[in-house]
Amino acid sequence: MKKIINRPENVVDEMLEGMAAAHPDTLKRLPDSNVLVRNEAPVLGKVGLVSGGGSGHEPAHAGFVGENMLDAAVAGEVFTSPTPDQIFEAVKAVDSGNGVLLIVKNYSGDVMNFEMAAEMAEAEGIRTEQVVIKDDAAVEKEDDRRGVAGTIFVHKIVGTAVEEGLNLDEAAELARHTAENVRSMGVSLKPGVVPASGQPGFTLQEDEMELGTGIHGEPGMERKPMQEADRLTEELLEKVLDDMDVAAGEDVAIMTNGQGSTPLMELYIVHRKVAQMLKERNIHLKQSMVGEYMTSLEMAGCSLSILRLDETLKKYLL
Amino acid sequence: MKKIINRPENVVDEMLEGMAAAHPDTLKRLPDSNVLVRNEAPVLGKVGLVSGGGSGHEPAHAGFVGENMLDAAVAGEVFTSPTPDQIFEAVKAVDSGNGVLLIVKNYSGDVMNFEMAAEMAEAEGIRTEQVVIKDDAAVEKEDDRRGVAGTIFVHKIVGTAVEEGLNLDEAAELARHTAENVRSMGVSLKPGVVPASGQPGFTLQEDEMELGTGIHGEPGMERKPMQEADRLTEELLEKVLDDMDVAAGEDVAIMTNGQGSTPLMELYIVHRKVAQMLKERNIHLKQSMVGEYMTSLEMAGCSLSILRLDETLKKYLL
Amino acid sequence: MNLSVEDVKRWMHVSNQKIQENKEYLSELDQPIGDGDHGHNLGRGFEEVVKKIEREDYQEIGALMKDVAMTLISKVGGAAGPLYGTAFLKAADEWKGSPTITEELFIQGLEAAVEGLRTRGKADRGEKTLIDVWVPVLDYVQNHDIQPFELKGIAKEGMQSTNGMQAKKGRAAYFREASTSHIDPGAYSSYLLFEALYESVNIEEGAHD
């Protein structure tokens, strides 16, 4: 597997350096850290918003740092949660005295590292709240559900809301409310390759696909013969609609997310079927996001995330 | 090669349907055509801006339809220029009586089809101007240079300028001026696969890369052993800097463009080196665009496009 | 060699047959020195051409040829669409109002077509394009009694001559030296059109025997 990198152990550092060099008007890198912080941070009077996770999911998370989004993003090694000291640096950098909300994806490592960071913050007198996102409809048991692409909806909605003055408890409440209304389901055709190992995370035959794959290439519900776009879209969309009992007449937003190497052409072919199916069910598609939001290196495949919209969510999203 | 599609002959149609369904607030599809048009078109008093080309380069071109960008994008079959009748439909839809500027990439097919469309428009009394973009520094002879990712700079700058009231001649002049100050150079690691044939456009060994590849996978200057990111970036950037004799003290914008399946992580690693090199040469990096702007299906690799900025270009770009 | 409306229709039908039969081969020729779509592009176009002209009742050849040209223009795309479209459109102008094409008209039509190709493609002989078939064919008809079989032979020679040329125009030009020792796909498809002309006239003559 060919990669445009230098030494594998430097990919995260060099990527962050590149991001900081590319977007000096928006963000800066905290010295000696893997934290990218919005230039204006800490924004006076505003609750700070911090997210993060392993690297390899770009543009998540640093790509979502900015106005109406995150105040800081913390990058771990590739597919490895960031460490508590780094998260804590981010918390300190964005706290304006109004506390900091941590948006965490439900992976053991992420949950534990953010929890430890929160303990460090508490010890220093900084208030934090954590919201753990569990949007992956592929997993049955609610507690085990992973946080995947739907997390971006939470960033966006809460990011906008805190800009308008919500306090920490209100922000946490809104984040939980948003998370409850998000479901995601992914399918993968080809794994990504972690730079350090140079090995694919799993193997699939030419005629196979894997339904419900996680964002690090962990396996999902089942391996199936490859299907055409419309059948595959039906499987994904029906799963998320059913899982949340979306009813006729409701309003939704949909993210059709590419996992890294799927051409945008294919994402739009999928999205076309999504729009058709929603129309048939009289569900109103109020907003579409089609592109790469939460990737897994060069994994091929896509995920659908649905957000059920009520008046509150519409206010901050649309 | 697995693809998320239905029937290969329907990919363009279904993609366009998906785009229209996803972005109803921005654009609409002209009935029975492969043309996506900005909702407000024809914008009163404004010169119309039309571009297009084969499909498979998404988000180019329909992804750039909107305010301060294109009024319409015409999609051909995959990697095949659109036909004159389709381009002519686009011209008619965006002409508000102020004429239409056609931004064409320098490929025989594109040039000829746009030329015929312009003849059709002339026959109907619609004034058009064509500007042919030749930004590919990989090709020696200026007339043979292809139009590649740097074209997006022209869309953006002229799109903004016509919004501010430039007339057709001024717009064409600005487009030519922009084009003269753009150079691009690409490298590919892995070809894309055209849905109709299911075959890769070319083959490269695990340790090979191809410098100067075109956006349909046509070959470039040379095939070389795979290099690490910094060396590869040096080759690309030196080529474009030298080709345009960019001198110390000048201002530039850089687009680090992914060709389809290259992780954003890698693009930022490249961009980091770009920023370093420019700094060393005392060339000022005024704007960075890092991401997928002009792809070739799932081709792996990247291209660098440089725009030398003078006061006029800064005014419309920054 | 006089061509009636029916003859020209048959020419187009046989052309379509040949293009479809050679679709994969034409795209294969386009693979090493282009983007591998020439056969598919023309296949898409000629399929529509025969559909279109079957539906219509033509009184003269200009209208028929114009339909052929417009269909190719709107269905083929790429480089081949505007080139063949322009060629047939220019010929249609010459043949407007004529229910039969005489040898003289045929030559005039071909002259106009080649002129159109040159202007549209800004290409000349020896640049490894379909021009390398059309120009020798024009040469031949201008200077000889037209024998369809000979005309086909000339087209074939032209097509074969592109094997060995370095491409200067179109996508193939990016392959530089590597473009040599391949037949140009556009030259091959042009050869097929002239072969189809020979065969449709031949069937015709056979039928009258």
Next chain:
Amino acid sequence: MNLSVEDVKRWMHVSNQKIQENKEYLSELDQPIGDGDHGHNLGRGFEEVVKKIEREDYQEIGALMKDVAMTLISKVGGAAGPLYGTAFLKAADEWKGSPTITEELFIQGLEAAVEGLRTRGKADRGEKTLIDVWVPVLDYVQNHDIQPFELKGIAKEGMQSTNGMQAKKGRAAYFREASTSHIDPGAYSSYLLFEALYESVNIEEGAHD
């Protein structure tokens, strides 16, 4: 079994050696039921641990253990970082101010560490995690005279017992039935730590013979 500052330093050195030697193996264990990084994560951390503790002069074990814990916390990441970090940090609290760890202190430290692991990981025995090594080891030291060799054996049994369990916590849980018939990588690395303890004490005892 009494442990001096030097003993604990040696324990950490031997632990590092074992982790580095088994880095690829640990990541391989993590491949089929995780994301294949466990060895690299711990390797990165323990390398820093020995660098850190080499530079410092410790008067007591609490400070030494705290440095170990904080280094693991800040260098490992993933699930293993906070787990091992928490375990060592809790033990460090128990060992604060003590220049030597007596058996009693050792037991207290281990109790605190396991308590920390349980709270941090919200996991229990039988869920195919490193807990399945730590809990039996704690059981053993609470109920027997500590024989480092036996302790190592208990750790090994615990590690082996994870082969056959279905994972309920961590990434491995997503593999459900497929996670059975694999050794848990965290259990294996925990076994290595206890093996390192045995070997460092053994060298020590050997050295004193």
